[in-house]
Amino acid sequence: MRLGSLRQLTLASFVLALVPLIALLWQSQNDLAKVGQMTSVETRYVVNVVGLMQQLDEASIDLERALRQYAIIQNETVAELSDNAIVQFIDALKAICETLPQSSTCSTLKKDITQLKTFRNIDDTMLLSAYLNSLSNNVSAMRQDVDTAIQQRLAIQQEDLNAMQAKQAWSTAMLVSVSLLLILLGSQLIVNPVKKLKLIIRMLARQQGELPPLSTHAPSELIGVEKDLHWLSDRLQQLEHIRTALLRHAAHELKTPLASIKEGCSLLSENVVGELNTQQVEVLSLLTSSTQRLNTLVEKLLDYNLLLQQAQPTFTDVDPNQMVKDCLEDYALALQDREVTVDIRTSSIVVDEELYRRILDNLISNAVAHGAIGRPINLSIYQKDGNTVLDVANRGKRIAPDAVKRLFEPFTRGDDPRNDNVIGTGLGLSIVSDCAKLMHGDVSVVDVEDADVCFRVTIPREVKQ
Incomplete structure (x- = not known):
C-alpha cells in the first residue's frame, strides 16, 4: 500500500488525532448535561419535600390550636374549625x-x-x-425522615457524580492515549522515510555497501527524493569507476613504454651497442633524467589510485624516527644536491602507517622542490590537545592567501617553478589532504616564526569508529 502525498498524510494524521478528542468532548458534554439534569431533579425534590414538611408543620400547629380551643370553648364553630384543621393535616400528610x-x-x-x-x-x-403530644412527636419524627431522605438522595447523587468523574477520568486517559498513539503512528510514517534518507546520504558519503531498496510505505515526495538519491548513487559510481579506470589505465599504459625506454637507456649507458662519444653521453644523461622524472610522475598517479581504493585506515603504534629516516633516504641525493639539511623532532604516534608515510613523502618532496637552496627544512611530530601534529616547514617564497584555498585540490599546480625542473601533476598535496581525511584529520598552511611556508597535518589520537 502506497501512502499519499506528505500534505495528505499530515492532514490525515491530524484528523485522526482529533477524532478521540472530539469523542472526549462529546462525552464530556453528555456528562455535563446529565449532571445538570440530576442537579435540577434533586433541587426540585428537596424544595418540594421541604415545602410539604412545612405545610405539615403548619397544619399540625393549626390542628393543635383548634383542638385546645375546642377543649375550652366547646362550641360548634370551633368544632368546625377543628374539622377543617384535621382535613388540612390529612391532606398535608397524604402529600408528604x-x-x-x-x-x-x-x-x-x-x-x-x-x-x-x-x-x-x-x-x-x-x-x-397526650394525643396532641404524640402527634407532635410523630411530626418531629417525620421531619427526621425528611432529613434522612434528603441526605440519602444527596449521597446517591454524590456516588453518581463520583462514578461519572471516574468514568470521565478513564475516558480522558484512554482517549488521550489513543490520540498520542495516532500522533506517534502518523509521525512515524514520516520519520521512518526521513531516517532512511539520512542513512542513504551517509552511505553515499562513506561509499559503504549497496543502498536499501526503494520504500513503498512512504509519502510520494519522500519516495521521489529517495529515487533521486538512488540515481545520484548510480551516477557517482559511474564517475568513480571512470576516474579510477582512467588513472589505472593511464598509469599502466605509461609504465610499459617507460620500461622500454629505461631498458634502452641502460643498454646505451653500459656500452652494449658500442662506445658513446661525449655528446652522445650527454644526450643519454638528459634522456635518463627525463625518464626518471617521468617514472616519478607515473608513481604519483599509481599512488593516488591506491589512495582512492583504500576504504578504512588501520591505526597502530608507529616509530616516527624510522619512518622519517626511510622517507629521507629516498630524497638523499636531492637534499645533497641542494645542500639542504632536515631538522627533525619527533614523538610517539598512533596512525595508519601507509597513509602517514604517503603524507611524509609528499610534504618532504614539496619542501625539497619549492624550498630555498641551502636553507634547512624543519620536520616536527608532536602531541597537542589530544592530536598528533606534523609540521613540515621550509624557507622560500611564501604562498599567496588566495592560492591556499585551491592548493589541496587534485591536479592543481602552483604558479611558482620547482627547483628540480620537474613538471608536477598537482596530486601531491591532494594526496596529503585525502590521507589526512581518511584518518579523520586535516591539513592546512600555517604561519610560523622560523619558516616561510609550513604545512600542518593534524590527526586525532582517539578516533570514533
Missing part, C-alpha cells in the same frame, strides 16, 4: 407520604389523626394532651 413512601411514620400519624377525629367525645384534657 406520597413523596416519602418508605417512611414508617406515616402510619403512626394516621393512627394519631384517627384518634383526634373523635375530639368531640374526649372530655379528659389530659388524654387530649
Whole structure:
C-alpha cells in the first residue's frame, strides 16, 4: 500500500488525532448535561419535600390550636374549625407520604389523626394532651425522615457524580492515549522515510555497501527524493569507476613504454651497442633524467589510485624516527644536491602507517622542490590537545592567501617553478589532504616564526569508529 502525498498524510494524521478528542468532548458534554439534569431533579425534590414538611408543620400547629380551643370553648364553630384543621393535616400528610413512601411514620400519624377525629367525645384534657403530644412527636419524627431522605438522595447523587468523574477520568486517559498513539503512528510514517534518507546520504558519503531498496510505505515526495538519491548513487559510481579506470589505465599504459625506454637507456649507458662519444653521453644523461622524472610522475598517479581504493585506515603504534629516516633516504641525493639539511623532532604516534608515510613523502618532496637552496627544512611530530601534529616547514617564497584555498585540490599546480625542473601533476598535496581525511584529520598552511611556508597535518589520537 502506497501512502499519499506528505500534505495528505499530515492532514490525515491530524484528523485522526482529533477524532478521540472530539469523542472526549462529546462525552464530556453528555456528562455535563446529565449532571445538570440530576442537579435540577434533586433541587426540585428537596424544595418540594421541604415545602410539604412545612405545610405539615403548619397544619399540625393549626390542628393543635383548634383542638385546645375546642377543649375550652366547646362550641360548634370551633368544632368546625377543628374539622377543617384535621382535613388540612390529612391532606398535608397524604402529600408528604406520597413523596416519602418508605417512611414508617406515616402510619403512626394516621393512627394519631384517627384518634383526634373523635375530639368531640374526649372530655379528659389530659388524654387530649397526650394525643396532641404524640402527634407532635410523630411530626418531629417525620421531619427526621425528611432529613434522612434528603441526605440519602444527596449521597446517591454524590456516588453518581463520583462514578461519572471516574468514568470521565478513564475516558480522558484512554482517549488521550489513543490520540498520542495516532500522533506517534502518523509521525512515524514520516520519520521512518526521513531516517532512511539520512542513512542513504551517509552511505553515499562513506561509499559503504549497496543502498536499501526503494520504500513503498512512504509519502510520494519522500519516495521521489529517495529515487533521486538512488540515481545520484548510480551516477557517482559511474564517475568513480571512470576516474579510477582512467588513472589505472593511464598509469599502466605509461609504465610499459617507460620500461622500454629505461631498458634502452641502460643498454646505451653500459656500452652494449658500442662506445658513446661525449655528446652522445650527454644526450643519454638528459634522456635518463627525463625518464626518471617521468617514472616519478607515473608513481604519483599509481599512488593516488591506491589512495582512492583504500576504504578504512588501520591505526597502530608507529616509530616516527624510522619512518622519517626511510622517507629521507629516498630524497638523499636531492637534499645533497641542494645542500639542504632536515631538522627533525619527533614523538610517539598512533596512525595508519601507509597513509602517514604517503603524507611524509609528499610534504618532504614539496619542501625539497619549492624550498630555498641551502636553507634547512624543519620536520616536527608532536602531541597537542589530544592530536598528533606534523609540521613540515621550509624557507622560500611564501604562498599567496588566495592560492591556499585551491592548493589541496587534485591536479592543481602552483604558479611558482620547482627547483628540480620537474613538471608536477598537482596530486601531491591532494594526496596529503585525502590521507589526512581518511584518518579523520586535516591539513592546512600555517604561519610560523622560523619558516616561510609550513604545512600542518593534524590527526586525532582517539578516533570514533
